[in-house]
Amino acid sequence: MSEMVDKEQVVMTADAGKPDVEAHQLLWSSLDATQSPEQFYRSWLELLSVMGGRKDRQLLLVGRGADDRYLPLAVWPEEEAPSEQLAEAVEQAVEENCGLVLDIDELGHRYAVAYPVHVDNSLKYVVAADIVATSDSVLTRAMERLQWGSSWLEVLLRRMTVDANRREIERMTLATDLLSQVLDEQEFEPAAMTLVTELAHQMSCERVSLGLLKGDDVRVEALSHSAQFGKKMNLIRSIEAAMDEAILQNCSLVYPDAENAESTLICREHETLATDFGAGAIMTVPLFNGEHYYGAITLERDADSPFTAEEKAVCQQLAALAGAALREKWLNDRPLWIKIKDAALLQFQRMFGPKYVLRKIVATSLVFLTLCTLFLQGDYRLSADTILEGSVQRMVVAPFNGYIAETGARAGDVVNENDLLCRLDDRDLRLERMNWLSQKSQLQKQRQDALAKHDRAQVNILGAQLAQAEAQLELIATNLARTMLVAPYRGLVTSGDLSQRLGGSVQQGEMLFEVAPLDQYRVILKVDERRIADVENGQEGVLVLTSLPEKSFDFEVAKITPITTTEEGNNYFRVEAKLLASEMSLRPGMEGVGKIMIDRRNLFGIWTRDLREWLTLWFWSWWP
Known part of the structure; x- marks a missing residue:
């Protein structure tokens, strides 16, 4: 309320005890025109008193x-302090969360009436009245009067909430607009100039300065409406001192701070800046990034326009948003060697400073392990993928062109010596054998007739033909025996099914089976080309097969082939x-991992x- 209504303006009629109409209307107008909550509370209590006919003692x-x-917000009459009886009634109303009436002086008919005011199911206010009541009806009307008046408090609280939200929206709008302008700039210097110039315009300031912490001191980096300025100017030094003063106290400083005159904050450098350079x-x-302060923004304007708490909140919000974006640009614009130096310094501080216990434990453990590996020796073993092969691979091939009549084994079967692998169809050979037997019998008969006739020439011819027939019969007998393909020794059929x-045909020389012995193997290791220089004949190692991981087998390097093979983009030597x-x-074809023992070396050298x-x-x- 711009002017408090003089209590004497409310004149009670002597006969009816009712308030004067004009004074009553003046109180309502004053209540509606209040500019602050404190004025509202005082006017509201005075209006309650008038509504009760000025019968309230307090x-x-x-x-x-x-x-x-x-906490007490207002008391009526203003010149009096709250009575103990009213304070007790308020405390009891808060505890019981309901309206109540307490006796103050039964003989004098004094009572304390208290009523709690709830807003959104939360207790916000308690109003109490010290009244003189000669009947219960007077107490009832007093309680109803307090209850009726509480709606004004709810309206005030909601209006204050709306105003606070509106101001918050305005601050956020201003902050986001300024942030967008800062983000539009690609580099730090133009972005900083945009920030201080826009702040000077929005806050009606003569000068706005931006400083960043470098080492232990703040250095001014941007000055509104000034693209260039001397770093050693007295004004700049004074601004930097004011920024240091705010950062050291970890809070925003306002000079002069009329709204908080009892503040214990030190503003000596601000006072010097105002006195020496005319900024009233x-x-x-200060600018804060969550861990430490990194800079500050200083605003200056005429003494006729001191900074308010609302403007302070606005500037703090602007600094929180735009300042963070500006700092990122400043960090990105630094030279590479400075980035490396600062990163190393940060890690050093975290390592030897407070906090970051887990980091220290891990780093200490790594240092300890590294030192151990530098002084301890270990076996240097070369690992390589391996495959197990038979030392001898015997192939069983088709002896002639023919057809498959029977099969006795296939890949994966263990066979003994002379076990049937397969049999070729021999019907054609048997028919051919009968043909040559008949020819032989006929030739023998013709030869006997020639001998009887003493035809020597014919005897010689028939003797040669008879020898040919016998040779063919021997060949057919041999082929008949070769139709039975048997295992050459006890072993494993590694291929062939x-x-x-x-009933299918086979061609002479076609491989039908491969048989490997069961007691003679060789290990084939695929050694990476980068490690082949470490391998020598006679070195020993250990083999672990995928199918038999619980067992290990010792081996000895026998031969290093000088030819490489390529698999999956890597070059390997066959050892x-x-x-x-x-x-x-053990079976041929098993795969696993073999490790060749090279020598004993430093563990750090082995692992790295x-x-x-x-x-x-x-x-x-x-390198050039």
Whole structure:
């Protein structure tokens, strides 16, 4: 209320005890025209008193603060302090959360009436009245009057909430607009100039300065309406001192701070800046990134326009949004060597400073393990993929052109010596044999007739034909015996499956089966070309097969072939080794991993060899 209504303006009629109409209307107008909550509370209590016919000895309004404590907001009459009886009634109303009436003086008919005011199911206010009541009806009307008047408090609270939300929206709109202008700039310097110039325009300031913390001191980086300025100017030094003052106290500083005159904050440098350079009103807002302060913004304007708490909140919000974006641009614009230096310094501070316990434990463990590997020796073993092969591979081929009549084994079967592998169809051979037997019998008869006739020439011719027939019969007998393809020794059929080719034809020399012995194997290791120089004949190693992971087999390197093979983009040398001990569970074709024992070396050198060799090759390829 711009002017408090003089209590004497409300004149009670002597006979009716009712308020004067004009004064009553003046109180309503004053209540509606209040500019602050404090004025509203005082006018509201005075209006309640008038509504009760000025019969209240005292009225008290208590409100709930941000820390959930209840504090007195207004008292009527203003010149009096709240009575103990009203304070007790308020406390009891808060505890019981309901309206109540307490006796103050039964003989004098004094009572304390208290009523709690709820807004959105939350207790916000308690209003209490010290009244004189000669009947219960007077107490009832007093309670109804307090209850009726509480709606005005709810309206005030909601209006204050709406105003606060509106101001918050305005601050956010201003902050986002300024942030968008800062983000539009690609580099730090134009972005900083945009920030301070727009702040000077929005806040009606004569000068706005932006400073960033470099080492232990703040350095001014941008000045509104000034593209260039001397770093050693007295004005700049004074602004930097004011920024340091705000950062050291970890809060925003306003000079002069009329709204918080009892503040214990130190504003000596701000006072010096205002006195020496004519800036009557100064405000400095530190920039904070969540871990530490990294700069500040100082605003200056005439003494006739001191900074308010609302403007302070606006500037803090602007600094929180736009300042963070500006800092990212400043970090990105730094030279590479400065980025590396700052990153190393940050990690050093985290390592040897407070907090970051897990990081320290991990780093200490890594250092300890590294030192251990530098002094400890270990076995250097070369790992390679391996495959198990038979030391001898015997092929069983078709002896002549023919057809498959029977099969006795296929790949994966274990066979003994002379076990049937397959049989070729011999019907054509048997018919041919009968043909040659008949020819032989006929030739023998003709030869006997020639001998009887003493025809020597004919005898010689028939003797030669008879020898030819006998040779053919021997060949047919041999081929008949070769139709039975048998295993050359006890072993494993590693390839060949004719069960799906019964009746099919085979060509002479076609491979039908491969048989490997069960007690003679060789290990084939695929050694990476980068490690082949470490391998020598006679070195020993250990083999673990995928199918028998619980067992290991010793071997000895026997032969290093000088020819490479390529698999999956890598080059490998074929290294042959012989098993030092065999086992019945081994089978040709088994795969696993073999490790060749090279020598004993430093553990650090063993574990980092691949990395060191890669770095050496990389540096050599790029070195001019």
